[in-house]
Amino acid sequence: MNDPYTPSGPEAFDRLWAELEPLGRDPGSGGYHRHAWNGSDAEVRAWFTEAARSRGLDVRADRNGNLWAWWGDPGPGAVATGSHLDSVPDGGAFDGPLGVVSALAAVDELRRRGVRPGRPLAVTVFTEEEGGRFGVPCLGSRLTAGEISPERARGLTDAGGTTWARAMEAAGHDPDALGADPGALADLDVFVELHVEQGRALEETPHPVGVASAIWPHGRWRMDFTGRADHAGTTRLADRADPVLPFAHAVLAARVLAEQHDARATVARARVVPNGTNAIPSLVSAWLDARAADEDALEAVVSGVREAAGLAAREHGVGLEVAAESRSPLVSFAHGLRDRLAAVVASRAPGPGVPVLPTGAGHDAGVLAAHVPTAMLYVRNPTGVSHSPREWARPGDCHAGVLALADVLQDLLARPAREERG
Amino acid sequence: MNDPYTPSGPEAFDRLWAELEPLGRDPGSGGYHRHAWNGSDAEVRAWFTEAARSRGLDVRADRNGNLWAWWGDPGPGAVATGSHLDSVPDGGAFDGPLGVVSALAAVDELRRRGVRPGRPLAVTVFTEEEGGRFGVPCLGSRLTAGEISPERARGLTDAGGTTWARAMEAAGHDPDALGADPGALADLDVFVELHVEQGRALEETPHPVGVASAIWPHGRWRMDFTGRADHAGTTRLADRADPVLPFAHAVLAARVLAEQHDARATVARARVVPNGTNAIPSLVSAWLDARAADEDALEAVVSGVREAAGLAAREHGVGLEVAAESRSPLVSFAHGLRDRLAAVVASRAPGPGVPVLPTGAGHDAGVLAAHVPTAMLYVRNPTGVSHSPREWARPGDCHAGVLALADVLQDLLARPAREERG
16 A cells, blocks of 8 residues: 655655765865765764664664664565765765665655565665775675674774774774674675666666676775985986886886776875975885776786886886785676566666676675675766766666665565575 | 183084984984974974074074074174075985084084184074975075065965965964065175085095085976876776876876986876775876976976876876976076185095085075075085985084084185175
């Protein structure tokens, strides 16, 4: 029986989006600096908690600081959907929040349709998905999945030297409780993450919503080029050990190798020490972000960059250490679940079929996929721009995403528990 | 008549050095972050004021925050000597402080020798010589010489956005008083700066002390590469406007051009915005430090870097603006004064003649040289390393520097006022 007092999913989406969008937005750039445990993060977590409670959902933070809002009692056979609320530095409004807001709006849509779930439904918010503050992406989901040790997580530091443990504690969470939560994951029958597309594949189709096929293998490598501090004006070129030079070679090599292997390789972050105009640096640290369609291509790119950087470093008398800071293997989402989602989404699609797309972006869904049957929906991004204040999706496409997610959840909730677990 | 109660110059040097060396030293790196108006700067200024007053010198800050310690009443015909106490970020102990400590020690040496100056002698400390905080080197001497406007100086900002005006005011100096001081410079008959050598030319001779011939023309250019923020994992290479790539090309071009023109060109400082591992930057700002033996070579290097950077920027759809932040023409020190210094220094030298050397490093002496007959002494640097915690000079060479400076000052003070002015 329909409930006329509950707003439709699209109506709920618009209200929730209007509440969330201003929180922590930089008035200059229009971007966001929502990073784990900072002030903007506290604001958006408080917003989520209130939005979920006002819908009668029971909100809990798990041992790793991820939020779970429950419709029905937590337990076996649960269906979960959600994303994250943190951003990259000066990031956009959609990457993460679109999935959380759509999930809450889908709950309203299900209520309006009179759905009474026979299985528990959770709306989730994972912590530090972007790694924008502590450098390791998907940290909240990795901790819960047991893919990073509590010891390593506690010791991660931000740019100001604050540890994850101290930042978490200051935000009112106990860092001693950190760790894997296999019981919570075993209770989940399925996890669905809705996300803004980070590319323009859907824009070339009539479809506002697509389904994920795979997440490219990807990772982050830190390169430390160690030179010798010296006077930039007086030191003869031959006497220098200038770490900026091999760093520049590595940047250009990454681009060439990405082209050769139809991959992505980017150096978007660097730290120069001491960073004085007339002081040859003693150290340049640079981070390589690399992704490719398969493991062999990724390995070829990373080992190529490492080799080019090493060669240039030796030429300039500079030391080089390369360390993988994170590494995510290829994720192929469960085929049966993916096909069922595609069929459900197709029922409302404006054209035949539904695009099934791979992506180069990592997601909490990619981490959970090793433990829980997992799927993703993408909402069309007209410019393809992401990780930028200019990231955007059309309101109509966002509404289509909410309805597609509600359809998918309704379908999953109506099926017998444990079915997706096979 | 000798004064047995005053220490010799070398003895005074050792005591003064021991007092100054620990102030503001980073316990980790062993380097210094003494920048205009910060806490370490206040410490070293207080130390200088006390050291000068305890010698009976009258210490005054001028309108630009430079310190002048007077032996005798300020007025026409004055002889001045000194250097600076600020450092580059994580700089060494000698660049600047060696000239200030040697000047105070030379005063003691002159007193011990019974010298009674017939002309006023000033020991000077110029502010923000390195430009380590506000980006413009020799800012204190440039202001006094009228080579930078008070308006521009007041508006210079540090990395945290604090203006020179506000920082100066917080340190107890009136920023409204900033400006040229032609009267003070007209009163000076001569300025002598002692400095640690920033190279290894003296190390290849038996001489602990040399005399300057010239300062290479040099400057700092800021290059702003403006790209488009985007997701590093998902944006196709062809769709990117990644400013890191033309920045890397500029770094490598600077090195090649410096080699071609027997010059120095260095990119040692960069700012990447937003500097997130998986976010293609919207902006890279980089600073080019370039120096050459003559103006043509310098121009060839800078225009070559500008051209290479512009070409690479266009190729990658990136915007580029280049602005000169400072520019210093060739300084040839007054030949007559230079030859007299060389003759005085030779009288105590361990071998025939005295090395007369050009340098690629800028100095307050280079700024003052356009207004006052100016000379420089260099003290041998066994490694040539400068702008680094590893910067060093042998104690015996520092003592030789003090005695050479005392000899030079004694010679100058004994001559009739205005002689150097011709």
